[in-house]
Amino acid sequence: MSTSSRFAVAVHVLTLMAWADEESLKSEQVAESVNTNPVVIRRMLCELAESKLVVSQTGAFGGSRLARDPEKITLLDIYRAVESPGVFSLHRHPPSRRCPVGVNIGTVLNNVLGEVDSAVERVLSNITIRDMVAQLRPCANTDVVKKKNGTRAQVLAVRN
Amino acid sequence: MSTSSRFAVAVHVLTLMAWADEESLKSEQVAESVNTNPVVIRRMLCELAESKLVVSQTGAFGGSRLARDPEKITLLDIYRAVESPGVFSLHRHPPSRRCPVGVNIGTVLNNVLGEVDSAVERVLSNITIRDMVAQLRPCANTDVVKKKNGTRAQVLAVRN
């Protein structure tokens, strides 16, 4: 249905930042984890920054980190930050006003779509980035290396 | 989020057919109510027919009608018939396998997206076409004409 991976990527990015703890990440590091171009990441980080989910710093030794604790960022926050609202759309062109169904179907459909959106938002509002990290840890094998390299956390594992 | 109005149009079409009762509708009539091209409607009717929601008849005096009672068609049936599954998509390209987050985020995200999809389907499965028609009737004003014209129901109102 959705042809967009924006939500998945945004959750990935914020989960990565939570994993990296207090260390700020460069767009190129994030892009390597997500497997895309740094500009794509920077564009998304701008949207996340507008929604106060991350803070970024320009200049040398700049980068981005979470704007608040991972347990205070829900997937609903992320959804609202990076996706246009509404799971479904109404008709591209409004239906006929000469048809008793066409003239009123929009109202009835809007009720339905509102219920759908509420259900989605209810699910997303109950999951935090902290939950995502917690679910991640059991998967992460012991050969993953997360060591200090100077003052900077080594997020990428050496495996492979 | 979704750039597709397929679900809305499909619900409109089936609601129109329920409104038309037993009479079969031509794609051109449906297209006029939806305000689009008959071929767009016929394409969609083919998908709905594959899912056994409508039956169509070719040839003169052909057309389409519901394959079963309106109360036995849920919005979930329609959703599955005309939309590709899943509210959200995962990454377009798989994340890095060298990153402990990237290698496992897909699994964790799939759990989340599964919960979202379940919530949406739960809502849609509790609404039938009969419900849609019932919600429509209070909106339809009394000046709407739904009279017999030969053996064929006059779905379009004369107003305007």
Next chain:
DNA sequence: CCAACTGTAACTATATTGGTTACAGACGAA
């Protein structure tokens, strides 16, 4: 046989997403 339908292919227009290059501006360090 004919007129009226559906089913379907082929083409176009439009929009969205994501990938890429390029560059201005910010900023810490020497």
Next chain:
DNA sequence: TTCGTCTGTAACCAATATAGTTACAGTTGG
């Protein structure tokens, strides 16, 4: 103050999906 390293952002391209349109083969009832 200069330099190297970042972000922010514009501009452009490619890929994909939707939907609108024309055209036509095939079906069917009269």
